[in-house]
Amino acid sequence: MTTGAEETVTGSMTNPPMTPVEFTDEVSGGRMVRRQGVTAPLGFRAAGIKAGIKVNGNADLALVFNEGPEYDAAGVFTANQVKAAPVRWSQQVLKAQRLRAVILNSGGANACTGPGGFQDTHATAEALAAALSNWGTETGAGEIAVCSTGLIGDRLPMDKVLAGVTEIVHEMGGGIEGGTDAAYAIMTTDTIPKQVALHHPGGWNVGGMAKGAGMLAPSLATMLIVLTTDAKVTPEQLDVALRHATERTFDRLDIDGAMSTNDTVLLLSSGASAIEVSQDELDAAVFAVCDDLAAQLQNDAEGVTKRVEITVTGAKTDADALVVARSVARDSLVKTALFGSDPNWGRVLAAIGVTPVIIDPDAIAVSFNGSMVCENGTGVPGARDVDLSGDRIHVVADLKLGDGAATIRTTDLSHAYVEENSAYSS
Amino acid sequence: MTTGAEETVTGSMTNPPMTPVEFTDEVSGGRMVRRQGVTAPLGFRAAGIKAGIKVNGNADLALVFNEGPEYDAAGVFTANQVKAAPVRWSQQVLKAQRLRAVILNSGGANACTGPGGFQDTHATAEALAAALSNWGTETGAGEIAVCSTGLIGDRLPMDKVLAGVTEIVHEMGGGIEGGTDAAYAIMTTDTIPKQVALHHPGGWNVGGMAKGAGMLAPSLATMLIVLTTDAKVTPEQLDVALRHATERTFDRLDIDGAMSTNDTVLLLSSGASAIEVSQDELDAAVFAVCDDLAAQLQNDAEGVTKRVEITVTGAKTDADALVVARSVARDSLVKTALFGSDPNWGRVLAAIGVTPVIIDPDAIAVSFNGSMVCENGTGVPGARDVDLSGDRIHVVADLKLGDGAATIRTTDLSHAYVEENSAYSS
Structure with a gap:
């Protein structure tokens, strides 16, 4: 599955025109490409498949896999006190500042589902860890973040989720298609997938994908966002760059004042470019990618006419x-x-x-x-x-x-x- | 002009059924009547006329006049920092805890109209004071509250307002019709006039009228409400009763979270019954009238289907x-x-x-x-x-x-x- 129109923007972005996001060499530099996403940086594979979680049969399971050599990560989550099971799981996992993979499903938020719902999230991470280990990459459940989106209050069809988790490991691709398939698989009421990549002239990259159309609000939204980079940075650098960017982009996108139970933004680095970048360079690049994704979310918000x-x-x-x-x-x-x-x-x-x-x-x-x-x-x-x-x-x-x-x-x-x-x- | 259906409720209210407002002898006692309003208590006259302020030709100017022998009053106003000229005027006037009359117009909020708009409000009060004095009741502009509702940002057509103010004094009636005409004249997007009266078995009364359909929010709304009583009470008693009632009624009516620039709730007492009532009795009666008016506002809110x-x-x-x-x-x-x-x-x-x-x-x-x-x-x-x-x-x-x-x-x-x-x- 691939997107239709390709859009390549160098130097400055002309879409969306309302707040032209200027990329100059002074700020972040680089080339912005909207047909690429999380697999644009070196060291990342991704996939999106139809696991049967959604009743309409659309793609509903996505995987982003970090091949390394490094596995640093940072995350920000919903400030809602009512937190979905995958949010509580991923917050725990992120304390180690390290992620091998992110598994994401649409078709169900797994929120307000009690202890059973948390066990479902745990079982999903365990199943993916086992599948990745069988595939040749020794991975523990504690290195896997889980994200879910969809209706609040229903348990997930775990037979389909677990079968899908095993299958999706074999679908992972490192090219544009893998990232694009993942961007499709996390859509709910979104009408188009959202992704973008920034190719820095210094030889490193930042990519990202996003979903979110309703419930866009103060502290993020049912906004699931995965960002990747192949820059060689510390987890502290990632955390600073992520908070700097989300405060000024996703936190300032407010469609209806509602705040989701599932909001999650993750930033993973593989270090695969072997290029060390400064905090300022990383901040500017992560901001640029987040700002572009936030504009894409606004453009596709539920019911928007203006x-x-x-x-x-x-x-x-x-x-x-x-x-x-x-x-x-x-x-x-x-x-x-x-x-x-x-x-x-x-x-x-x-x-x-x-x-x-x-x-x-x-x-x-x-x-x-x-x-x-x-x-x-x-x-x-x-x-x-x-x-x-x-x-x-x-x-x-x-x-x-x-x-x-x-x-x-x-x-x-x-x-x-x-x-x-x-x-x-x- | 009179209302259509008459509704008389004794003992308990059956409409709206969702929160049946129980009137027992222990709480406030009395008979609630929805075809009466501000002129139900002794000592009050009211009128509503077509002054030509509204372009659609509907009634647009209302007057509530206190014949005394007492003129105590209390008021609560919007908490919005952007306050309409009539709100700023009436807040000043209320510091003396005394009102002879309230003049209200629909067809224009006189908000965000600058110093000229405030002069318009002042001129309206002066014109009414002169008209009432000519009519035989020596009155100063500082004894007159002014309320406006309608579009924010436009100056009022003062030629029509001033001519209407002179005319309306001659239309004042002490019967049901005067109060009902006033309730009609303050409507904007309201589909029905809102009024109610409580006849206390102790021989005193509380009446009220309200307008408000949109912008109903936390600290009142474009809610213009005039309450009257013929109980013999102090201004302090009125203030306590009004704040007690509005906190639990109008402040808990929240249609769209928007807060008006013009919200005003006034309570006037004539003392004409010569009956002294306790704070508890007054609180209960004023609450009952406010609660009923709040339910009427909810029932007629903009676009309501539930x-x-x-x-x-x-x-x-x-x-x-x-x-x-x-x-x-x-x-x-x-x-x-x-x-x-x-x-x-x-x-x-x-x-x-x-x-x-x-x-x-x-x-x-x-x-x-x-x-x-x-x-x-x-x-x-x-x-x-x-x-x-x-x-x-x-x-x-x-x-x-x-x-x-x-x-x-x-x-x-x-x-x-x-x-x-x-x-x-x-």
């Missing part, structure tokens, strides 16, 4: 700006107005006013797609005539209090969102 | 229960599932897990309309078969940590909500 960015400037601190931007991004009345292409700036001001951040209501300025609609807290002539009929809307609110700034990616609130989430038991 | 109550029990404190209940009530995925009659309890657990309140995920029990769907944090047999096709849904989540409990009234998230809020510039 891709929206909410930028708050002029806050006293960046943290203040983030709180205010998130309040606007989550406001149902703002989001329905944008669905209706209505430049209803009054709703933006109302959403700004409800956070704990102290503002000066009479100082605020707001623009839609560059057209000023509100200055000094009141409307400007022509504010109601701004054309928002396009599919991208950039709202900028300037609080006029300082230099703090932040941007949240979100979407409108559409009929399709209501339809998808009322008709699909997810 | 009236939903979220009850959290077993929290360590009532405050914890309220935080958790509000999180569930605001969750878009819970609300769309309920729109689809989907007993998706996993989304309820996910919404419970995201608050700062520490929970035990493995202890939670959840029921839908009395049918247990989740125990010990996992699903029970038949959980996915619970019939939620009716128009009322009661979700109860028991955290099993203590005795704290709270209930939030909300609605589903429907196509009609999206339609109304994307097509109507409000």
Whole structure:
């Protein structure tokens, strides 16, 4: 299974156009390729198969395997107190900062499934460890992360999962196809697979794949993301780079304010390039890959008809700006107005006013797609005539209090969102 | 203008049935009547007219006038930092704990209108004071509260407002019609006027009217509410009774998490019954009227197809229960599932897990309309078969940590909500 259109971008990305992600030699350098993902770095194999977990027969089991020579890893997980069994398992495993493989299934979240559900996750890791060992790579269950996505509350069909785990080891490929098959196998309500790779001119690479369409929220989302690199780095470097990147990308993608029980972002390094990179270089490259994947998630969010960015400037601190931007991004009345292409700036001001951040209501300025609609807290002539009929809307609110700034990616609130989430038991 | 159906309830209310509000002699006593409102207590006149503020020609200006002999008053207002001009005016006026009249307009919120908008509010109060003085009741602008509702950001057509203010004084009636006309004149997207009166067997009365359909949220909503009583009480008693009641009624009505710039709840006493009542009696009666009006607001919320109550029990404190209940009530995925009659309890657990309140995920029990769907944090047999096709849904989540409990009234998230809020510039 392979993707259709190939997209290769050098120097700067032109899609998504709303926040062009500039890759310059100074920042991270390299060539971004969207037809490659987790197998772009050296030392990684991947696969995606139809194991029969999904009732619709689509691909539903993915594997990412690190051939080494190194096996460093870092992870970030949902902040929801209700954590799925695979999240609790993978958090334990990650304490050793080392992963040989990640096994991911769609077709069931294995969340709120009690002790039995945790045993299912454990059994999955044990089965994969045995299959990898039989295949010639001695592996322990404690070196395997597990990720699940789908409906909360049901046990997984373990006969199919365990049979699939044995089968998938024999399907692993090191080429583009293996990574792409894996990206397909983790899709739920996603309409397209999401992957990207960055080829650094220094001779090392970062790749990644993502799934996520609903429940995209504050501390990640049912967002399963696996990132890989062949740079020779320490686990501490990976952890710093991963937290730096997720805070500024996935954590600032807020489609509906809901926070999943299963969110997981993993970063694995094989060291196979044998090239040592600095923290700054790694940070920039991991950020670039995460930022691109976050834009892909926004583009494919459930029910989206408008891709929206909410930028708050002029806050006293960046943290203040983030709180205010998130309040606007989550406001149902703002989001329905944008669905209706209505430049209803009054709703933006109302959403700004409800956070704990102290503002000066009479100082605020707001623009839609560059057209000023509100200055000094009141409307400007022509504010109601701004054309928002396009599919991208950039709202900028300037609080006029300082230099703090932040941007949240979100979407409108559409009929399709209501339809998808009322008709699909997810 | 009068309402259609008359509804008189004695002893207990049967509509809305989801939270039957029991009126017993022990609690507040009295007879509840929904065809009466602010003019049910002695000493109050009211009117509602078509002043031409609304472009559709509907009634848009209301007056509630206190004939005395006393003029005590209390008020609560939006917590939004972006406050409409009439809110800032009325907050100032209320510092004297005294009101002769309240003038309310629909057709424009007079919010985010700058210093000019505040001057408009001031001019409205001055014009009403002059009209009332000419009519024979010496009144100052500082004894008049002003309320506005409608689109944020536009100046009011002051020629029409000022002409209407002079006219409306001559329309004041002390009977049912005056109060009902006022209740009609404050409607925006409301489909029916909301009013209720409680006739206490002790010979005193409490009446009220409300408007509000969207933006119903944590600290009130574009909720304009005027309550009246002829009990002989102090302003301190009024303030205590009002805060006690609003915290437990309007503050626990959360339709879409949005908080208005114009929320105002006023309580005026005329003392015209000459009957002194205890704080407990007043608290119970004001609560009963507010609770009934809150239920009417929920029933008429924008786009509602299901009236939903979220009850959290077993929290360590009532405050914890309220935080958790509000999180569930605001969750878009819970609300769309309920729109689809989907007993998706996993989304309820996910919404419970995201608050700062520490929970035990493995202890939670959840029921839908009395049918247990989740125990010990996992699903029970038949959980996915619970019939939620009716128009009322009661979700109860028991955290099993203590005795704290709270209930939030909300609605589903429907196509009609999206339609109304994307097509109507409000």
